[in-house]
Amino acid sequence: MPARRAAVALVALLVTGCTGENDEPPPSQQFTDVEATVDLDAVAPGGVDVLGLGPTDDGALVLLGDTADPRVGYLATLTADGLGEVRRIEDVGTQLLVAPDGTALIVGPDRITSVPASGEPTVTEVVLKEIVVAALSPDGSRLYAATAGRLVSLDAATGDTRVETDLDEGLTVVALAVPDDGGPTALMSDARAPDLADVAVLGTWDEDLEEFDVVELAPDRPASIPSALRLADDGTAVVSLTAGPGDDPFRVVTVRDGEVRASHAVPGTDRPLADLAVSPDGRVAHLPVAGFEVESGVVTLDLASGEQLADVRLCEGQAAFGRVALSGDRLTVIGSCITADAASSTAFVVG
Numbered sequence: 001m002p003a004r005r006a007a008v009a010l011v012a013l014l015v016t017g018c019t020g021e022n023d024e025p026p027p028s029q030q031f032t033d034v035e036a037t038v039d040l041d042a043v044a045p046g047g048v049d050v051l052g053l054g055p056t057d058d059g060a061l062v063l064l065g066d067t068a069d070p071r072v073g074y075l076a077t078l079t080a081d082g083l084g085e086v087r088r089i090e091d092v093g094t095q096l097l098v099a100p101d102g103t104a105l106i107v108g109p110d111r112i113t114s115v116p117a118s119g120e121p122t123v124t125e126v127v128l129k130e131i132v133v134a135a136l137s138p139d140g141s142r143l144y145a146a147t148a149g150r151l152v153s154l155d156a157a158t159g160d161t162r163v164e165t166d167l168d169e170g171l172t173v174v175a176l177a178v179p180d181d182g183g184p185t186a187l188m189s190d191a192r193a194p195d196l197a198d199v200a201v202l203g204t205w206d207e208d209l210e211e212f213d214v215v216e217l218a219p220d221r222p223a224s225i226p227s228a229l230r231l232a233d234d235g236t237a238v239v240s241l242t243a244g245p246g247d248d249p250f251r252v253v254t255v256r257d258g259e260v261r262a263s264h265a266v267p268g269t270d271r272p273l274a275d276l277a278v279s280p281d282g283r284v285a286h287l288p289v290a291g292f293e294v295e296s297g298v299v300t301l302d303l304a305s306g307e308q309l310a311d312v313r314l315c316e317g318q319a320a321f322g323r324v325a326l327s328g329d330r331l332t333v334i335g336s337c338i339t340a341d342a343a344s345s346t347a348f349v350v351g
Contacts, residue, residue, distance in 0.1 A: 052096025232282025
């Protein structure tokens with residue numbers, strides 16, 4: 001930059017007070033209004049149970065629905081305007097992953113079904129039995145899957161096994177996620193010994209599943225039950241769990257660099273959280289809460305202080321909530337309001 005232009009730029013920064021040294025980051029988005037509700041029973045004649053909900057780069061969501069027929073599932077796009085194309089998938093798996101190019105990967109025993117945004121599904125056979133959970137690396141190249149006793153890394157394109165490892169005795173994987181660098185992060189239950197209650201732990205591996213570290217998530221309680229896991233962009237893990245017995249058993253815990261950094265009670269619920277969403281910067285979590293004599297909806301929690309920043313009611317009375325996904329400036333919660341009418345599955349789109 002020429003000297004005169006540099007001087008002008010410096011003066012402008014001093015006048016406005018924007019030197020960059022003390023800039024506060026903008027506040028994370030807080031959701032306060034229901035923008036739309038989408039009837040998901042329209043996906044299939046007999047309705048669906050939502051197995052997976054994944055965001056795409058264009059702000060839409062991909063939804064995987066299970067039906068009463070275990071051989072048949074439905075894949076649909078979901079936006080604030082409602083359901084898009086609904087595609088019937090034969091021999092459907094149970095784990096939905098979305099690749100960076102928008103391709104939906106449905107992982108099930110013995111197969112990966114790839115469904116591009118436009119085009120016909122393709123099936124890749126894999127050597128996987130009794131899959132519990134699966135996760136995809138952010139670049140879409142590596143697929144990690146947990147079975148009853150093993151963790152397996154696959155080439156997402158070919159289905160070939162890259163590497164696998166046995167889980168330590170007593171460990172059961174509940175949820176998997178993969179950060180931008182490194183290997184998978186697993187939320188697990190640890191059956192430490194026959195005479196001790198199980199506890200919730202977080203395990204991390206390197207990309208080749210060789211180095212393994214584990215941290216207990218509620219060491220102040222004799223027992224804890226893991227529920228859901230999300231990763232912020234910097235790799236910070238945010239998990240929900242039940243830590244009981246005792247007061248405030250439902251917690252959100254953050255873990256970074258192998259240490260528990262914060263643990264907060266979840267306000268306004270008397271049930272475990274089925275899922276949660278976390279802002280990309282890891283500053284807030286969006287939590288679906290429900291229970292007896294509580295407002296059923298979503299609360300936004302500051303993950304540093306534990307302060308409730310916002311809330312939005314989704315149902316007048318009791319409710320049951322499932323999958324949650326953050327996509328652009330919208331939060332989508334799958335659930336059902338419990339009323340005298342027949343139960344129905346709904347996507348609540350919140351902004």
